[in-house]
Amino acid sequence: MSNTLPKIAWIGLGIMGSPMAENLIKAGYQVTGFTLEQAKLDRLAAAGGAAAGSIAEAVKDADVVITMVPASPQVEAIAYGDEGILAHARPGTLLIDMSSITPQTSVDLAENAADKGIRVLDAPVSGGEAGAVEAVLSIMVGGERADFDEAKPIFDALGKTIVLCGPHGSGQTVKAANQLIVAVNIQACAEAVVFLEKSGVDLTAALDVLNGGLAGSTVLTRKKDNFLKREFAPGFRIDLHHKDMGIVTDAARNVGAALPVGAVVAQLVASLRTQGDGGLDHSALLRGVERLSGETPAA
Numbered sequence: 001m002s003n004t005l006p007k008i009a010w011i012g013l014g015i016m017g018s019p020m021a022e023n024l025i026k027a028g029y030q031v032t033g034f035t036l037e038q039a040k041l042d043r044l045a046a047a048g049g050a051a052a053g054s055i056a057e058a059v060k061d062a063d064v065v066i067t068m069v070p071a072s073p074q075v076e077a078i079a080y081g082d083e084g085i086l087a088h089a090r091p092g093t094l095l096i097d098m099s100s101i102t103p104q105t106s107v108d109l110a111e112n113a114a115d116k117g118i119r120v121l122d123a124p125v126s127g128g129e130a131g132a133v134e135a136v137l138s139i140m141v142g143g144e145r146a147d148f149d150e151a152k153p154i155f156d157a158l159g160k161t162i163v164l165c166g167p168h169g170s171g172q173t174v175k176a177a178n179q180l181i182v183a184v185n186i187q188a189c190a191e192a193v194v195f196l197e198k199s200g201v202d203l204t205a206a207l208d209v210l211n212g213g214l215a216g217s218t219v220l221t222r223k224k225d226n227f228l229k230r231e232f233a234p235g236f237r238i239d240l241h242h243k244d245m246g247i248v249t250d251a252a253r254n255v256g257a258a259l260p261v262g263a264v265v266a267q268l269v270a271s272l273r274t275q276g277d278g279g280l281d282h283s284a285l286l287r288g289v290e291r292l293s294g295e296t297p298a299a
Helices: 017-026 036-046 055-059 074-077 103-114 128-134 147-154 172-200 205-211 217-228 237-256 260-277 284-290
Strands: 006-012 033-034 064-067 096-097 118-124 136-140 157-166
Touching: 006 017, 006 055, 006 157, 006 260, 017 033, 017 036, 017 128, 017 172, 033 036, 033 055, 033 284, 036 205, 064 074, 074 157, 074 217, 096 103, 096 260, 103 172, 118 147, 118 157, 118 172, 128 136, 136 147, 136 172, 172 217, 172 260, 172 284, 205 217, 217 284, 237 284, 260 284
Parallel strands: 006 033, 006 064, 064 096, 096 118, 136 157
Antiparallel strands: 118 136
16 A cells, blocks of 8 residues: 555654654555654654655655744755755655744745745644644645645545645645634633632633533643643643744734734743743643732742
């Protein structure tokens, strides 16, 4: 079966990239990976993939190259230059960038890749580490319909809700909106948690009943245990959400959209980073509310 499927090169094996690449291996794809950390390459090899020593080695025989790195500078670093993807991928290769970056970076990448005969989709995801592990991610895609249709079986092995949102950059624009909604939602849940606890209410019971009504959300379902146990091991780090809030506020300014609540939450995310919590899960916005409410968060 694997011989009939496109060969995939996967660049970037972090919290999201590793389980996503492993799900493609489980689906029968031949995956060759490259990342900067040897332990991540060892993990891929243990799962049945192949570890490459460079970007050039990873992409030279690939039909599809998938990238999953933290931000625009990293995408540009792996795509461009003598050691980059565009210099070594074959003409006709489909490059799928699943990182969360600025829409303009995606547009620029598609234009530069076209000069090399390489097709591009921007395909950022939502669902966090759990969604990546469970292969239930929401994937928002920008690019050409024919390329999307070709990539659809790959996306089906990674996620559940897969939508072509428009031309190049559209996937990133929708992801920016997603991150706006998620951050505001987490902040609202965090404020509710502190309010409920200070009022002496049984927090577990309160969150259960709230999640059964109009206040319920995927955020509350996914992050309820983080709030209850004050456990903030990163599924999605504050550092990365800070980056994404910068993307959405900048993009909104460019199109003339006002984000009054989003701007406030962006500042709260930024303040959490300055307090040393950037490496924690974004549900740690609760710690910021606790500080504002005169409490010292648990260590």
